[in-house]
């Protein structure tokens with residue numbers, strides 16, 4: 001589904017919104033710790049932090065666990081960044097309301113179109129994600145599914161206690 005918007009914050013480019021989720025965005029568990037901590041300090045306010053994309057494989061984005069809290073002014077309904085964030089391509093911001101609110105039009109125009117990946121926290125849960133791809137002619141904003149990155153450590157198991165019984169196959173019966 002395409003929804004066109006002609007009011008683009010800092011670009012002449014038209015935003016084309018694709019609402020069917022095509023991309024998957026995996027965020028590290030530290031995001032949840034940071035969300036919890038920021039909410040404890042600013043229980044009823046918006047806030048934001050930035051990060052970077054670590055890898056992209058096909059339609060799957062894996063986000064870095066390196067987090068930066070930008071200089072920002074926050075209220076119960078806004079975040080204003082007070083520095084240049086060009087070196088970051090992931091942004092997370094929170095809406096302090098309990099119900100999942102979705103990205104606002106201002107979010108789409110001002111935040112989502114300026115970062116490759118944008119995540120929205122509704123109160124204390126990551127509820128929405130957007131992947132932005134800019135072309136010469138327009139800005140595509142794809143809805144995406146955000147999922148916790150489960151890190152499965154690779155281990156070398158000592159199998160010296162396991163002996164293969166050559167009769168194992170026959171003893172099954």
Ligand SMILES: [Zn+2]
Nearest residue numbers: 093095104107
């Ligand atoms: Zn917002």
